[in-house]
Amino acid sequence: MDIGLLGATGPAGMALAARLASVGHDVTVGSRSKYRALEVRDTIAGEWPGRDLSLDSADNLGAAEAELVVIATPWNAATETAHSVRTKLRGKVVICMSNALSKVGREFQPLVPPRGSVSGSVQAELPDSYVAAAFHHVPAKELANLDEPVVSDILICSDHQKATATVSDLVSEIPGMRPLDAGELSNATAIEAFTAVLLQLNVRYKTRVALKLIGIDDADG
Numbered sequence: 001m002d003i004g005l006l007g008a009t010g011p012a013g014m015a016l017a018a019r020l021a022s023v024g025h026d027v028t029v030g031s032r033s034k035y036r037a038l039e040v041r042d043t044i045a046g047e048w049p050g051r052d053l054s055l056d057s058a059d060n061l062g063a064a065e066a067e068l069v070v071i072a073t074p075w076n077a078a079t080e081t082a083h084s085v086r087t088k089l090r091g092k093v094v095i096c097m098s099n100a101l102s103k104v105g106r107e108f109q110p111l112v113p114p115r116g117s118v119s120g121s122v123q124a125e126l127p128d129s130y131v132a133a134a135f136h137h138v139p140a141k142e143l144a145n146l147d148e149p150v151v152s153d154i155l156i157c158s159d160h161q162k163a164t165a166t167v168s169d170l171v172s173e174i175p176g177m178r179p180l181d182a183g184e185l186s187n188a189t190a191i192e193a194f195t196a197v198l199l200q201l202n203v204r205y206k207t208r209v210a211l212k213l214i215g216i217d218d219a220d221g
């Protein structure tokens with residue numbers, strides 16, 4: 001599948017771009033600057049010389065031409081970024097992985113954006129697209145290490161079954177990941193806010209936690 005990532009020059013988008021390319025997708029690294037995108041594309045390719053990664057680069061408008069688009073900007077840029085490419089996103093599944101958080105001293109605090117979540121704001125901005133919230137809890141460093149699986153549950157929520165199904169299929173392709181249907185987009189409020197807890201645990205225990213829920217058989221998940 002052709003996948004474009006907006007804001008893929010940061011750790012999260014860069015890691016997801018590499019990971020999605022590693023499982024056979026044609027991935028475009030997007031940025032506000034096509035030069036920055038090219039630099040990051042070349043950095044990823046240079047890190048994995050032995051792998052045949054299908055990676056391209058473009059400005060965000062070019063990356064939004066893809067069949068499926070991921071928004072990987074900071075929370076306060078997600079809606080504006082979605083707006084800037086909205087005509088390209090009509091009828092498409094759009095994944096939003098942004099978390100609305102603020103770091104105050106050593107504490108991470110959840111914020112509540114309009115519509116309750118970043119994903120909710122983006123869906124309101126893109127009424128003709130199928131927005132899904134996903135990948136909020138996966139640490140970029142582990143996601144970027146293509147030599148290891150990413151042992152993690154990925155909570156997916158959306159108001160569109162089509163989006164949940166598409167994103168679940170995508171997640172299932174990544175070694176170690178398990179997609180979980182976490183309901184409607186209103187649940188993105190809790191999913192995004194919970195990231196503050198996980199980041200706080202990372203600080204407290206000097207680690208990088210990942211989410212793994214018990215009680216759901218893999219066959220059901």
Ligand SMILES: NC(=O)c1ccc[n+]([C@@H]2O[C@H](COP(=O)([O-])OP(=O)(O)OC[C@H]3O[C@@H](n4cnc5c(N)ncnc54)[C@H](OP(=O)(O)O)[C@@H]3O)[C@@H](O)[C@H]2O)c1
Nearest residue numbers: 007009010011012031032072073074075077098099136140
């Ligand atoms: N880091 C993680 O481990 C992780 C894991 C899961 C989810 N997330 C979420 O993923 C999102 C991205 O995380 P990150 O750490 O990669 O963020 P980041 O490095 O702060 O930002 C990612 C990219 O967004 C673009 N950007 C920044 N400000 C912008 C603006 N005002 N308008 C448009 N684009 C802007 C920049 O790309 P250009 O300047 O090249 O356009 C930047 O490189 C966050 O919301 C985070 O909560 C992060």
